[in-house]
Amino acid sequence: MKFSENWLRDLVNPDADRAELCHRLTMAGLEVEGVQNLGEGLAGVLVGEIVACEKHPNADKLRVCSVSIGTGEPLQIVCGAPNAALGLKAPVATIGANLPNGMAIKQAALRGVDSFGMLCSAKELGLDADASGLMELPTDAPVGAALADYLALPDASIELKMTPNRPDCLGLRGLAYDVAALFGAPMREADAAIVPMTSAAVRPVTLAATADCPRYLGRVVEGIDPTVVSPLWLKERLRRAGLRPISAVVDITAYVMLELGQPMHAFDNDRLDGGIVVRRASAGETLALLDGSDAKLDPQFLVIADATRAVALAGIMGGLDSRCTDATTNVFLESAYFSPPAIMGRARKLGMHTDASHRFERGVDPELPRAALERATALLLQIAGGKAGAVVEAVAPEQLPQRTAVTLRRARLGRVLGMSVADAEVERILRALGMQVAANDAGWSVTPPSRRFDIEIEEDLIEEVVRVHGYERVPTRAPSGQLRLGLAPEVQVPAERLRAQLVARGYFEAVCYSFVAKEWLQRWSRSEGSVALANPLSADLAVMRTSLLPGLVEALKHNLNRQQERVRLFELARVFERGVDAPRETGRIAAVVCGRALPEHWGGDKRAVDYFDLKADLENLLDLAGSDRSVEYRPLDRKEFHPGRSAEVFIGGESVGFVGALNPRLLKVLDLDQDVYAFELDLDGLTAGRLPAAAELSRFPQVRRDIAVVLPEEVSWSRAESVVRAAIGDALRELVVFDRYAGTGLGSGLKSLAIGLILQDSYRTLTDQDADHFVASALAALERECGGRLRG
Template identity: 65%
Template sequence: MKFSENWLRELVDIPPDRDALMHRLTMAGLEVEGVEPIGGALAGVVVAEIVGCEPHPNADKLRVCQVVIGAGEPLTIVCGAPNARLGIKAPLAMIGATLPNGIEIKKAALRGVESNGMLCSAKELGIDADASGLMELPTDAPVGVALAKVLGLPDASIEIKLTPNRPDCLSVHGLARDTAALFGTAFHPPAVTPVAVGGNAARAIRVENGADCPRYLGRVIEGIDASAKTPLWLAERLRRSGLRPISAVVDVTNYVMLELGQPLHAFDNDTLAGAIVVRRARAGETLTLLDGSKAKLDPEFLAITDESKPLALAGVMGGHDSKVTDTTRNVFLESAHFAPAAIMGRARKLGMHTDASHRFERGIDPELPRLALERASALLVEIAGGKVGPVTEAVHMDALPRRSPIVLRRARLARLLDLEIGDAEVERIFSTLGLAVERTADGWRATPPSWRFDLSIEEDLIEEVVRVHGYERVPTRAPRGDLLAPVLPEARLGVAALRAQLVARDYVEAVCYAFLGADVLAKWKLGDGSIPLANPLSAELGVMRTSLLPGLVAALATNRRRQQERVRLCEVGNVFHAGNHAPIETLRIAGAACGAAAAEQWGEARRTVDFFDLKGDVESLLALTNAPHEFGCTPASRPWLHPGQGAEWRRGGRLVGLIGALHPDLLRALDFDEDVFVFELDVDAVAPRPLPKTEAVSRYPSVRRDLSFELPEEVPYAQVEIAIRDAVGETLAGIVLFDRYADSNLGINIKSLAMGLILQDRYRTLTDQDADRCVALAVGALESGCKAKLRG
């Protein structure tokens, strides 16, 4: 939120030191993001009136103006502004003045005509970004008076960053109230007196659901001059708060929103038919909004309508067809309290963000609408004239938020802060913040005001005390107490070990968003079971991820676009799938790689990463479990995996993860021109590991038997190894695959594997008969389970 420093100082007595003010606001949780000084170097700039304006004799785009500054002869000024004309008043920088942009004004001759000063735009004066022409001043601006005095300068535009729980400070009024508590000074709220009713025009109001809109007020103001000029003081406060003046009616509603925090809206009363109705939109209804966009409505939206058509989206934006124009003579002024739940996320669903929705989503004082309506009515009548009608109100008292008392114990306050704060100081803080406070035997009972939605428990009151009293006044002491170190089970592999292993194998850990776009999941064909977000940050981040790979590959692509030749990324994080009763979270570890297999060097020829490089990385992870033989890798197909270059890891029949190259169609959709290899493992399936056991080295010699088999190409080696281990049992100490051969001589889709069986018994020396029996068991298992044939 932006606001004018001078405006704040009108409402509260605070020290003149701007830096001290900024520091105190930030330390109290109202973080100051930026300060933009305005009009700090305007000495020598005065109000001037153009009394003569002729074309320049030697330049088509220049004019020779005669200006007066209240005394002496008119000055000749050469000006190139398109709006320079007879009768207007504008800032004049006198000779010798230095503008905020560093320009020093000197007497000069422009195309043969002498110029004795410079007529200025708002940008040249550092007041506004408008550089389209001269800054036009009101007709009643006193000629010759310093511009700084007329505009109330110097000033500063201050921007603060508010947390979502402090909507009460989204107004100068709320900020001033908080500032008064911080400095212990007087708060001077703007005086608001009801406007005298001068007409009978009124419009009925009907609220269909009080839970959505507990309070709605409106009044008709007849006979206004919508083209009336907004006063300079009001326009300048809007500019310094980040809003551009538009018209008298719109400027008044914006000003009251900034001043009091209550958004309002003005309708052209002559475009309305019958009563004002606040209801849920109906499916299929549409509304053209003020910005020209067309919104397709559904029952999630709260709409403001008349008896025949929608007029506005409640708490978001008004409609185009009922907007106030320069020809409007009668307006219907709206001021309402909408429940945050009825407004939250509606603007974002339409891809927009408005000042009104920003406030209504966080919660607005339910007692504020009438005060704001009276304030806006008084300002509008003062600026644009008109005859005010009576206020019409629809209220559902049972649906209005109610504030319950909160008990604060004196002993708990002192224990948490380790600081003694006097009772009088605590009561002062609560009182200046608007709480009704009552002292009790062991503390206080405080009732929050209607504008403080964030106060509900004892800890909230303690936070208010310490932030106003000053965080810097809380003593810094080391924490006391016994800290217990976490007990890590030895039978489970820790995530830190998995991370460290991948980092040791030259991977860089990435952290990606846990949500992404539904279109991204559609490209990967991973959208089954995805969970849409009810209130997404944007349309591109609308669903929870069902896999780590889309985000990881997107990060890999970003690195490649930034000239990274070799990229290897890994991530550990949760993925989410819809469950019967609640979302299911699964912790996974994933990796993605492309480019060279090894970093550039002289000792090894350059080659690109392939399937077996990533398979080796995964096997190094599985080796940490002390039971790598429990895992098997077999071919697998997925829509996003390359046919013939995809595999799945299983442990005891349970799917552990997937590995492979991305499908060429997916690579094209992701704009890759090279192969990308990925893997993803379920951490809970990988983590269990048997405890290591010490065993004496066998005293008995091992026996090796080499075998060669012919078997179908589609039978993976993992299946062969599992079959041999299951058949031979504990006597098998190891298997060594030392040859693979395939040729047309063997037949189509036939391969030959040669392996050595290492046989050993821990209690005796194996005989030839023992070794032959083990070989026979292995041969039988392969012939029956793997369609293998022993080669001679």
């Protein structure tokens, strides 16, 4: 947003110089990105008129001009500008002047002809970038007047870096509200008097897409003078705002856009056929635009159409066929409110960016179109004459944005800012910003104006108060009070120990995105209960992960595709699932492995990693807790795991996770051509342990008994182990399985486990009778609960 400082001061003139104004704007969140000083160093530059112009006798491209400056004899000036001609009025730098570009004007001789001054271009005066010729002044410019006085200089072109949430400040009126609030200065509203109807000409308007355009106004103005040029004050304000003056009609619509923030468009009324319809474009519809390009449209685009064709791309650019030309005498002025989602991204899709789309896609005041139309009509009649028809409005009130009151609590304001702001100051700030304020016991009920789309919650109001009151006035003091030092419970294994243990066993830690594609979770049968993001960065990051394994396996695949043959990765992070009131977070630890069991070595084992390698790593983590809770592995029935090489992990009778080989069907979907083993466990179940306690070692010898037990194939070792431990009790110091046999002599569906029972008592030496008793108890329990028997 670029604007003239003098123009702003016509609306609100604070008691502050330029530097203070720019500083306060920046501190209020309206960052001043650049300031171009205009009109400095123009002492000695006057309005001159060329009263004679002859060809230079010694140079084809030079002319010898006689220039009147209102007093005395005309000055003889040698000039090379191509537009130097008899009757032209242009700036004249007299002898002794020092121009903004550093040039000092002296008497000089050019190719043998004396020159007593210099006719200037706008660039040489630091007023514009145009250096193509002399700066042409209007024919009514007073000869001899100081150029700075005539052009209302000095001035400055100030450029603001606007944030997307402040489209109201893309017009001088909206910006003036902020300046008035910052400095406590009175504000003069732009003239918005109703223009009386003096013509019967009307053009009907119909809304065929009310959600995209809930308000559209139009007015016919007949009999304007197409030859009239914009007045100097209007052209200068446009030029200092970074816009190039074109014609009176176009300049007026641009001026109103800069002044009020409402983009407008003017059609040649004689080139329109029938009524105006605001509708969605048809598939394959094309439109020739003002910039000469042909836009290929689809139903996502909103167009302004007459009875036969589209004549403008709504909120972006007008059409070439209905444009105003030098022969236009009847115009149709358009002023509308377009819903931001209907305009957002459409200009970028066509590879363009316009002042109108920049404003509409951020949000324009829905109550502004009528005031803007009246303002533009008044200016058009003032500058180009003509007769105004009636204002035709089509509106869908239910589709217009509604502003609701927002509560601001006095206590909340003080708590957030860490300081107290006087009630009178709060009310002054909010009212100066155009808000309706009603005080109550707890604070205020504030209704923002229709232009302030960004005011929705209490924190928005707090921001308004503090940015106008002054961020620099917020105290910068450290929090006070006693801080409680948190002590980690001794019975819990810290996450750092888990990480260190896995790293010591050859794993690398991976950090994966918490957001994943929904298709990932569906492949893993983990999409149920997933939390979808309201505004995802992309489709690949649309939902929050319910498992760590999809991301870890993608990382494993990434490494395999880069010639890493042995991959061992783990991650310790959180997963997310839908809850009653809010998403539920759960700490998890997961690991994936593939490739060789051991690093490549001349004397090492070259076998591939298997289920028992990964299970050993998992049990190593379980041992860190030193818990006395039983660990059990039960058959697992999950689609993502291999049905015969995976298990569900139970600790103390509660399921805490899974371990095993991934299902070959899943590996095929993931485009992996080798076995992958993985585990994933809840962190709380893994880290809960017990306090270590010292105990005296037994002074009595151990007794070992080896037995071979025949069990059904479906009975797991963990189940048999828990049965034996429960049957023998504290006398069983260690239990090992040292052989497994299945096949001839046992029968189908049976297996033989060779078990070593290591027995010891803390108070006496165990006898053979004691050992036989414990063995008998173990066999009886296995037969009763597991269907086992002693192998003969």
